């Protein structure tokens with residue numbers, strides 16, 4: 580497989596903050612249909628890496644290609660249009676709006692100012708809302724005010740809002756934080772479903788959850804990749820046990 584066959588190709592990526600290299604010469608390839616989990620101790624550079632891919636932070640050097648198109652230098656909103664979606668830990672939903680409305684306004688046309696003026700909830704948009712609501716398991720609460728949802732449901736709604744934009748790369752930061760055991764199970768199933776046809780990158784600390792969902796695990800330490808491979812391989816890697824799992 581050549582490097583151009585990967586959906587996401589990060590090569591020689593470096594970013595410095597006041598001379599401190601938070602990410603140093605990092606190379607990472609992620610496939611389509613792949614669910615990659617990034618683990619590593621606090622301060623390893625996991626969040627910074629996702630910030631660089633989505634354009635929230637600009638790289639000092641290196642290259643980030645998505646579907647063979649260079650992203651470095653491209654503004655964050657243009658990367659969203661290229662199909663890159665990012666979910667942060669705290670859900671940012673419209674608490675006063677219904678689940679349906681939250682999904683509806685996340686339809687790409689509903690987002691821009693001019694689009695919103697012309698925006699109509701056509702049958703096609705309604706169908707898309709229904710399909711996404713079903714995918715995230717919230718089709719039975721479409722009319723409920725979102726502020727009344729459980730913590731887990733709010734997280735799923737935000738994933739649904741990203742899905743409305745038909746992303747091809749989805750990045751999620753600790754998606755199960757604060758969830759009940761049952762919500763974790765449902766989230767694992769949801770993540771396995773949504774990586775079909777796209778790439779998903781998840782930052783996670785809960786090793787039981789990582790083992791359940793990861794196709795491949797990347798272990799970061801001090802801005803670099805310490806190990807990469809199957810959960811079994813990284814779990815038994817002495818370097819990984821030393822800096823992360825042994826604690």
Ligand code: ADP
Pocket residue numbers: 596601619620621622623624625626627628
């Ligand atoms: P992780 O997500 O693995 O816990 P981070 O990516 O948040 O790690 O941070 C990696 C390192 O980069 C940390 O030492 C952090 O303090 C530093 N860092 C991240 N963002 C900035 C910034 N904007 N300015 C200065 N230092 C930063």
